[in-house]
Amino acid sequence: MTVRRKFSVCGEIYNIYFKPPIKENFCDLHPAEQLEQRADDTEEKAKVRLATYEEQTKPLLDYYENTERLKKVDGTVDSETIYGQLEKLI
Numbered sequence: 005m006t007v008r009r010k011f012s013v014c015g016e017i018y019n020i021y022f023k024p025p026i027k028e029n030f031c032d033l034h035p036a037e038q039l040e041q042r043a044d045d046t047e048e049k050a051k052v053r054l055a056t057y058e059e060q061t062k063p064l065l066d067y068y069e070n071t072e073r074l075k076k077v078d079g080t081v082d083s084e085t086i087y088g089q090l091e092k093l094i
């Protein structure tokens with residue numbers, strides 16, 4: 005969660021692992037402008053979100069997995085591919 009970088013003018017979002025900009029810390033479309041880290045992507049906030057996941061989301065996932073009703077979708081790919089996966093599951 006601390007790996008997202010957002011370009012402040014055009015709003016393009018990069019990810020240092022899944023969608024890195026060609027030149028580190030600079031937008032591909034606007035190379036003069038530097039990327040910034042999202043305000044909610046700080047380490048402290050990421051810890052809170054992870055704790056919330058462990059306490060509230062994980063038990064729900066376990067419940068549905070144990071009753072064989074959990075369907076998984078790869079969220080690291082592009083949005084069109086994710087949509088396609090969701091359509092097949094519904």
Ligand SMILES: [Zn+2]
Pocket residue numbers: 011013014015016031032033034
């Ligand atoms: Zn840009």
